[in-house]
Amino acid sequence: MSHAASPSPFRPRWFVAGDLNGFFGLVVDNLSILGFIAMALVGIFRFPAEVVFGRMFPGTAFGVLVGNLAYTWMARRLAARSGREDVTAMPLGLDAPTSIGMALLVLGPAFAGFKAGGMTPEAAAMATWQLGMAALMIMGLFKLVLSFFGEAVTRALPRAALLGSIAGIALVLMGFLPLLETLKSPVVGLLTLGLLLYVLIAKGRLPVKLPGVLVAFVVGTLLYYALGLAGLGAPGFKLPELVPPQIALPLPSLGFVTGMADALAYLPLLLPFGLLMVVGGINVSESARAAGDDYRTRDILLVEAIATLIAGVCGGVAQTTPYIGQPAYKHMGARSGYTLLTGLFIGIGGMLGVVSMLVQWLPLAVLSPIIVYVAIDITTQAFQATPHRHAGAMVLGFLPSVAYLLLIKAHGWIGPEQFVAMTTTVNGQGLPEMAVILVLGNGFILTAMLWISAVAAMVDGALRRAAVFWAVAAAMTLFGVIHSVAPNGALTLPWQLEGLGRTLCWQFAGAYAALAALMAALSLQSTASLR
Template sequence: MPPPIFMKIDFKYKWFVMRDFDSMLMLFLDNMSSLIGILGVMAFAIPPLMVPFGSTDHEAHKTAMTAIVWTRACPGIAWALAFGNLWYGWMAAKLATFENRQDVTALPYGINTPAGFITCWNVMLPIGTALLAANPSMGADDFAIKTWQIACACNFVGGLFEIAGSVYDVRPHFAKAALYAPVAAVGFVWLALVPLTEVAKEPIIGLAPLALAFTAFFAEAGKGVYPKLSGGGALLIALAGMFFKWVHAGKYTGDNAFMAKQVNDAWDNYSGKNMFSKAFPLGHWEGVDGFIAVVFPVAVASFVETMELVETAGAAGDVYNLREAMIVDGLGTCVGAFWGSPIPTTVYIGHKRHKIIGARSGFSIGNALIYFIILNAGVFPVIFQILDAVSIGIILLIVGLMVCQQAMEEAAPRHYPAFFIGIMMLICDWATLNANSTHVGMHNLGAGSGILAAIILPQILCDLTDNRYERAAFFCLVAIFFSVIGLMHGMNPVDVHGKVTGAGFPWNNVYGEGGIMKVKGQLTISIADSKPGITGKETFPWGEKVSALCTAPPEFRVNQMMADGFPAAGMNEGWRFAVGYATVFGICIIHAIMQRCGCMPPPVMDNGVNLHQSAHVLGTAKITEADSMTEAEKLAKMKKAVVSSESSSEA
């Protein structure tokens, strides 16, 4: 039984022990890797894409956007991290009081890394682009502030969605593989694949830290071969990368003089600068409704991830109040948005590792204080330029792989095929954003970041695997509804207000009424049409004949309002998915009737939980006890638990 949300704490609980310093360094570097990756994209990658090349204020707009990230977004993130880390420290003290024991480890907390990247590419980029499209003469400061304000408003709404998720525990209604699919998918793509591409870009810098990461985090059953090294190897990885960077082992980092100038410029431009009173973060709500279909799936993935990680902490011996943890995650996101953060926060994977070390709650509190100072003092841009982004990204890669590893341990092997289908959705999202993919199907699967599709479609496939046809039919109805309104496969041209969100070529007519840029996953309405497909007579503006569906990204070449166009080549896709899911619904109903008549095997009702996974088999056994067993003892205990479980289910 978990402790209540509000209760007195016993101050005999030792908040700080020596091992908290090791855990604090690990959590610090974990957050650092997330912040460097996300803020690097936000400050340097998307501003040039927002501003039309050739415009007179191109550099001014980019500079203003970069400045707003360092001077307004960073302080907001500081408040979010302080709120969540301090609350989780308090939760650890409450649990210690409630169970009258000292060995309670706080839940780690930090930036929601996958959601941060999705916010950059699927929210901030289209917001900024649309603002300038609607008003090309908009001043640089006004442009940067409004882009940031709308992103903060979207983040605030996402926090409210997370809090709403605490009302009802959805886990009994989903297979483990389906619940883990979006969490593992964002871990695989945004936390692992993206940093790995940076290693491939700078192999002389990156390969050595990559090797050290595996010896530090996966060797010796996850304990690593550097147990006495502070930070569990994370510091070693960061130092190795920084060494290679500053001895000029990189091809694309520039020479030492160039890198030194970047550090000096960051110090001169941002050190001690905090534009906390420049503008109210939630002062601009226009266009937020257009991003609900992006924000809502991210919030769903966040509260599902919180559920799973709190459950994992319980298996390690620290049974926290699940509802409280979910509320804290949502409140932390709202607090951050109120003070200027456009990216959400969440509980982190890694509680087990901190518990093995022997940490209490001091590492969480220390992390809050350190980041509060760094992010408010304007020195984070300097740290960003000093550290090596490639090796710091490898720490992210390890976290992403840990998420995938845990997902596969928790889910039943028979559901792995459906699980991998879910991962493919986020691969498609990355491909459309980063690999210039022009395949219509990739855009359809990755719409809205692909998160909801990564839950619902694997769930249908898991239920079909388990002969649970009636539940599969229900989720088909959910998929039909989500497809029509754009929450899944949302490549549709008409928004919920009946306005056309825009179509055509990026240099011709990419913006709709009022300059609203269409976004894959925008909340839309899809209605079946009878527009012609490719007839062979169509040509692109440069005279090339249209001969294939994949000649260019669909949203750049489709005009649904022109009868002589070729709309079947791209947009208004949701209704076709609705028809497809309706067909699957019919198949499920037929199979369900046959099952009722005894013509089909009975359903498997275990929700795809892997009974052979030690976190479930050992139940709430403390981590210290499990780690003290020999492998033979663990195996014997697991076998005994599985036999007992099977006997009770037969009874």
């Protein structure tokens, strides 16, 4: 008696042509954030470059390696289980907002404080590095605990809230801020951006059979240095000061234990950083699901948390996160090979000093345009994958990101004393405008999600549900989870606030409470009218 041969299990290819485009795009995302960390610490705070490149970067890069290997395996497992070749891995890298926050609000000020306390720059740098490791461990443990509640959040919130809050970040922060860097060298930046838009959005063909992203980067970089050396580039061109590459293995260390006592002082800032990453992980899982790849939210969050913890143990100072551009990489034609290549390149390159060299030599005018493209794609997908009736709610959710953008730029435009004056001076015309920008920008991701969820519920006629969202916003405001009155966005206790900070807290919380009461009252009216 013959038996029919059972079909062999589906095995997706390791690499496809689109993986090269995805690889270059994801590598550039990570290099641009590492470049900002280096620029902030070395350029602004005069941090010793050898500590940044030789101790902080290898461990940070190793976390990217671990996370991308895990996401590659998850994508291949999903492809084999579903029998689909077009499954795209979740991209993992360094989180831009919290990496910026770590550099400017934690590491830089801590380094300055250690020096002011009498430490030598070298000793202060080592103490700051250990503090950064401890901070990463705190955020990683916090994310690990919260990862088990991610799917409950996805069931409680509408898709518009999950995708809309991400689209606001994409359009305002990932789109506009990199666009400014792009246009600081207009010839180079616009040419690179134009090439990327041609090959990725217009799907145009190039005369050479090479990945379009690679061509854009090579052309842009060569043009940047050629124009600069010829005296025709943007003002201020200069060759970077090269720090020789050094081999640095990200070996496990207990340095985070030494830095824990100092890191605990930053706990009110670190916990919101970790919470934002969990929310972001939930959102990107929903984004991937909308694009056709149904990853389990808990698994995505667990990988993110574990990669952050491994980076912290090995000397890293910036937390990893799943990137919000998974649909963009899918449209590039990337599958699972691009995350494997990225993890190996960033991880091994971080150990060998290659990443540090690239960070020093790749101009921001060439790095930034790919982030602009990803921002465009994310925002487009958010509108395409959500019900049309929720479009207005999503647009409302973009506005807190604008406040955060203004907050970022304000610190560069005005001095600390002037900023304090602008946030505390009352002129008889309501709350100070800069103070409103401050509290609207603090916790902007969660604010956007709550606003969109509440308005979407109102559109759907679920007024009691809307009342719950407004009530949650009121409770979060009281403790600074959103609308924190602290300049650094830290958590606060309402009974400890004084002066204008107390007024801001209770005014915003009271406004949300009033909205919740109004929606509850209207829901009773609607119920009565149906009888």
